[in-house]
Amino acid sequence: MKKRVVILGAGVTGLSAAYRLSQSPECEVHVLEKEMEVGGLCRSFNEGEFTLDLGPHKFYSNVPGVTEAMCEVMGEEFLLRDKTQKLFMCGKYFSFPLSLTEMITRFSPLKSIKILFSFGLQAIKTRVSSQPDKTYRDFVVNKFGRALYEQIFQPMARKMFGNPEKLDRRLAEVRISSPGLVAVIKQVLFSKKVDRTVSAPEFHYPRKGFGRIPSRLMEKAKANGVHFHLGVKVTKIEQSQGRVSGVWLSSDTGKTEFISCDQLIYTIPMQAIAELMPDLPAEVRQAARFVKFRHTVVYYFLLKAKSVLPAMWVFYPESRFRFGRLSEMTKFSPEVAPEGYTALMADFTCTGDDPEWSMNDDELGKHLLAQLKPLKLFSEDQIVKCFSKRFKNIYPVYELGYEERVNKLRSLETSFENLYFVGRLGDFNYNNSDQCFDMGFSVANHILERGKWPKNGKRSDQKDLRSIVLWIEL
């Protein structure tokens, strides 16, 4: 008898698990996806002759074996790219990760002195009495001083994650990579060796858009017999005697269907389980109400221009820009746009109450163009087309107290021995696609009885991922 494994969600996590399971004859695998295409956040879409991603995506991993495994999946489609990124502030472009030399020489002398003074003061304060960091703000101020926090980190965090005084320090720990000024200065002065392994100088990217990664995973899984059910929404999860027994699906046509399962891999938003399993205990349902995600808006400008940005992507911490980052797709791969054209993406996160979430594309476009004008990146007559894509519940909000609530939900993995929360949304884990790939493989190996799935522990060998890398270089 084959084990029937049902996977909720066909993002990279679900697809990686499906692909790994499909390599063994022991399982019958069903992947259920509400969209008509696979890939989730990693998918690409076509707009005329352009191939566009849902925000800038690059593939990099420090998990042993993951890059090699992905290179094998992608074959010759995978390009190795040199990473270029910058930060724009006070009308100037700065290297990113930040360099101390640049901060001293390119900020106004007053600002530089303020940053250095506030850092020195904080270093002394921390030595005299070190209070444990509670919030995102505490973590950054203790490491870099108040001036740098107010200049860069606070506005950037507000744009991406919400109020840094209400966010758990864990978020800063996983997103900001730097040992702090003292450690870097010591390294430079005494050992002359600066360890920059967290800020990878290069990454992989598929020639025809990031979405080729999920497409390849699906092609391979399908060839091995995995059943894909696209355009179906999971509406209920049934349980019986401490196990999940199957799921109900409904399609756009109103057709409903029940699929029984021996194992259930759950990669859709974690809090949705409270609706899908209405008989859960009250405290679990209550926890689910407060497990929150932020939404993302990506606004695309398709342009008749060869190149518009000085790097693959640029961060804009200042509050005069509502977007947090601009990125240029043709710098990732020239094959995603016709010759002589390029695509610029402005992305920002928001809540459902922010005005941008409900603005129509015309309003939002005007709003953005007014912010972009002083940057002089392109003129309006170069715009071939512009539009937005909006994604709900994308960025896990690490509010103070979030861990307790998430652990309440995760405890369902112990109540139901054949249920696994996996992936960015399923495990409420601020991770990247390589970590999803790793987790998908790990849970599949566990089901195949070739590895352990740490029900209450760390889900991946990945060192925590830091996308806002701040390295003060001398």
Ligand SMILES: Cc1cc2nc3c(=O)[nH]c(=O)nc-3n(C[C@H](O)[C@H](O)[C@H](O)COP(=O)(O)OP(=O)(O)OC[C@H]3O[C@@H](n4cnc5c(N)ncnc54)[C@H](O)[C@@H]3O)c2cc1C
């Ligand atoms: C703007 C942005 C930039 C990023 N940049 C990078 C990067 O540079 N590098 C990198 O590696 N990663 C990056 N990431 C992260 C990466 O996109 C995610 O880690 C990864 O895509 C998550 O995969 P997943 O399968 O866990 O979740 P998802 O991709 O969200 O997949 C979940 C799937 O479940 C489906 N689903 C939801 N509800 C239901 C339901 N009720 N029934 C059926 N199906 C359902 C969804 O449609 C979706 O397809 C970025 C993310 C964003 C938002």
